[in-house]
Amino acid sequence: MMRGAFGDVPLAALFPLLTPTDVDSLSQTAGTVDAARAGRTTADWEWVLEHAAFEGTRLGTPIILGLDVVEHAEGGDQLEFLLQVVRTGPGRLAVDAAVNVACWCATDHATHDVDAMRFVVGEQTSLPGAFRAGAERLTGWLADPHDADHWRAKAGLPPKRIS
Structure with missing residues (x-):
């Protein structure tokens, strides 16, 4: 992966x-995303040249180009904003955008998509x-509240456990 x-x-x-x-x-579009995240935790654009060509035996959805803006809060909480160009099949592409939060369920799922679009x-x-x-x-989400519990409540997930 290059950055x-x-x-x-x-x-x-x-x-x-x-x-x-x-x-x-x-x-131009990337410029609007970069401007929307100015002053926030910065993240580089990431790309994988090997994913530009589809390999039918590859598991998962290969990410070709993406941006992952992660915001950490006190106590280990996390809010993540994603924009990715993915290969979905031979000659087929999609653009995924999502908001993820750290999981605080009894069973640790690592993260949850609380809003996602393809x-x-x-x-x-x-x-x-x-x-x-x-x-x-993505830029709309970046303008929304940056409180992970706000997003968890919106998705019906349990709030962060306070230790």
Whole structure:
């Protein structure tokens, strides 16, 4: 996995069918995400060149490009905001956006998605369009309360246990 600023992301290698207009659109959208998280815990964009080509035997959903903004609170609590371009099959992509919280259930699940969306890239939705939709959702979440228990309550999960 490689990390860096969005300008460092080798978009042509990850997504060889993008036009220059598509590349500009992705860069502009990433700029709005970077601006929305300014002053917060910073995170680099991450990418995996090996995931650009789909391997049918690979388990899970390979992440090609993503951003994971993690906010830690006192007592070990955590709130996480994700934006990822994933490969879902040969020639098939989707953009996932999610808010995760640390798990405080009796059975430790590690984290829970408390809000998640998938934007499938296809004939009617381009990669830049799906990326923009995911980014808009992410920037909206970044403007919402940054209290993990707020998100847990919204999802019907137990609050953080106080030791």
